[in-house]
Amino acid sequence: FGTESYIAGETKAAAFGSVDAYLMDNWRVTAGLRWEDFSRGVLPLDLLDYKGDSLNAIIARSNQPDQNYALREDDFYPAAALTYMRDGLFGTDNFQVRLGYGKTVVRPDLREFADIQFIDPELNDRVQGNPNLKFSEIDHIDLRTELFFDNGDNLTMSLFHKDISNPIERVQRPGPQDGRLLSFENALAGEIYGIEFEGLKNIGRGFFVSGNVVLSDSEISFDAAASQTSLQRRLTGHSEYVVNTQLGFDSDNGKHSASLLYNVFGERIFYGGRSPAPDAYESPFNSLDLTYSYFPTDRITVR
Numbered sequence: 001f002g003t004e005s006y007i008a009g010e011t012k013a014a015a016f017g018s019v020d021a022y023l024m025d026n027w028r029v030t031a032g033l034r035w036e037d038f039s040r041g042v043l044p045l046d047l048l049d050y051k052g053d054s055l056n057a058i059i060a061r062s063n064q065p066d067q068n069y070a071l072r073e074d075d076f077y078p079a080a081a082l083t084y085m086r087d088g089l090f091g092t093d094n095f096q097v098r099l100g101y102g103k104t105v106v107r108p109d110l111r112e113f114a115d116i117q118f119i120d121p122e123l124n125d126r127v128q129g130n131p132n133l134k135f136s137e138i139d140h141i142d143l144r145t146e147l148f149f150d151n152g153d154n155l156t157m158s159l160f161h162k163d164i165s166n167p168i169e170r171v172q173r174p175g176p177q178d179g180r181l182l183s184f185e186n187a188l189a190g191e192i193y194g195i196e197f198e199g200l201k202n203i204g205r206g207f208f209v210s211g212n213v214v215l216s217d218s219e220i221s222f223d224a225a226a227s228q229t230s231l232q233r234r235l236t237g238h239s240e241y242v243v244n245t246q247l248g249f250d251s252d253n254g255k256h257s258a259s260l261l262y263n264v265f266g267e268r269i270f271y272g273g274r275s276p277a278p279d280a281y282e283s284p285f286n287s288l289d290l291t292y293s294y295f296p297t298d299r300i301t302v303r
Contacts, residue, residue, distance in 0.1 A: 002048030004118040008110045010040040028083040037074040038107070042131065044115045068115070068131035077103045094148040099141075106136040108168055112184045120182070126175060128183040134166040136186075155199040160216075164190040167220050170236050171228060172274040182271055190220035190235055206252060211245035229273040239266035239284075257293040262286075
């Protein structure tokens with residue numbers, strides 16, 4: 001279209017400090033603070049504008065307070081964790097319970113932020129960037145229990161909650177007659193919460209099973225004036241369940257290794273539909289992989 005090119009650059013200066021302290025043998029306190037100074041400039045190029053009209057329009061608007069070609073922001077992002085540790089509890093070699101909090105930020109990538117239009121290489125759809133996107137700040141809290149056993153077995157259970165401001169969503173926009181036009185918009189707010197189980201069990205003769213299961217839910221909300229079909233729905237790309245399992249083998253002599261891997265994620269929204277079109281969903285995908293590795297020497301691996 002002549003509008004898929006841009007010149008862009010970004011810089012980030014950051015500093016981080018942390019404190020890690022053990023108290024009364026069984027307690028550990030960790031706290032940290034990160035500061036970031038982030039700058040970005042994005043200049044769209046119309047390769048079919050040989051007269052320079054589009055560039056002149058950008059120059060004329062560059063000094064306006066609402067210009068979106070350059071931005072800069074700095075902020076502080078704290079993190080803290082309180083851990084209780086105990087050896088021998090519940091028959092374990094080590095038992096831990098950790099309560100953690102962290103704040104971070106998600107910034108749109110350059111193609112999401114640039115005022116350009118390009119072709120998505122997977123679906124062959126047109127995609128329009130949005131230079132008015134806001135950054136998404138995330139407050140995360142989790143409660144994690146870990147059990148470690150003498151033979152290498154382990155089991156972990158985590159409860160988590162994420163509170164998101166201005167989540168960035170893939171959405172549908174009015175487009176050409178011969179196809180879809182996708183873009184990105186900020187929702188008002190969102191949250192994700194759920195539970196995760198993770199573990200490893202040795203079953204003898206070099207074999208072991210491991211895996212993790214995540215059960216979660218999410219919700220975002222759009223302004224009532226938004227053109228979205230669903231003003232409240234799950235986050236795009238979020239599955240209510242994810243399963244990753246492995247049957248593994250490691251030989252005693254260290255020369256052979258094999259893994260049978262199974263992965264599946266639940267149905268998830270691919271993009272939010274523009275009213276009255278429905279939201280588009282991605283169906284569950286089941287994956288089964290078998291890998292084998294042979295280590296004839298310390299320098300050679302055959303896989």
